[in-house]
Amino acid sequence: MLIDTHTHLYYDSMKDRIEDVILQAKDNGILQMICIGTDLKSSEECIKIAENFENIYATVGIHPHDSNDVPLNYLHELFQLAKSSKKVVAIGEIGIDHFRNLSPQKIQNKVMIEQMELAYDLSLPIVFHNRDADSEIYEILKNNSFHRALAHCFSSNLSFAKKLCDLGILISFSGNITFKNASNHDALMALTLNQFVLETDCPFLAPHPFRGEKNEPKYLKIIAQKAAELHGVSLDEIEIHTTRNAKTFFNL
Ligand SMILES: [Zn+2]
Ligand SMILES: [Zn+2]
DSSP, X not given: OXXXXXXXXXXXXXXXXXXXXXXXXXXXXXXXXXXXXXXXXXXXHHHHHHHHOTTEEEEXXXXXXXXXXXXXXXXXXXXXXXXXXXXXXXXXXXXXXXXXXXXXXXXXXXXXXXXXXXXXXXXXXXXXXXXXXXXXXXXXXXXXXOSOEEETTOOSOHHHHHHXXXXXXXXXXXXXXXXXXXSOHHHHHHSOTTSEEEOOOBTSOOOTTSTTSOOOGGGHHHHHHHHHHXXXXXXXXXXXXXXXXXXXXXXX
């Protein structure tokens, strides 16, 4: 059994046929999914989906791209959403994105830190997004409290993975480990089996040979197979460890 730790199931490609998406995932051994919010509206949608399906859990949070557009009372809104359902298992995705820089740097930092404080007060873990922002993210994580943290869609190198692991942070690998030009293979190979989990980040980032198409939770199996191959262990072993890590992290 596998757990997809990062999905955006509220996108049109999946929302309207969600039962089929869940069934196809199940056929491929993916039995639980975390639906990740990126703004207030999608966070609310995650909760709705999680309330409807037993094997789906939700997070609530503001993505760095959306951090410039939050209303003044967004922290209160997130707090209310987090408190509204037992299926909310983390705050996220929060973080920093310097690749696209859709929100000003200062605001991205502020909104990330404020949400870390909220997560801390709520005793929830955080799921963070990091694109071209290794050093800034590291400073923020080092200087602010968190219960548990997950580095979603890890795409940095081994030395950064080690720095995060030293802070007790869990790493999540996505379909990009199946790409030819993957920059994160050394990290995946060097980490121990209790230091990482797996995700699709669907509908984005479909693994090879579906790259460029719409991604879905069912493709997590391809990612798990690649992780097993790189790590030199059986698929079974990858399943057992990543599932256990995800269950512990999200307290499922
Ligand atoms: Zn992300
Ligand atoms: Zn995401």
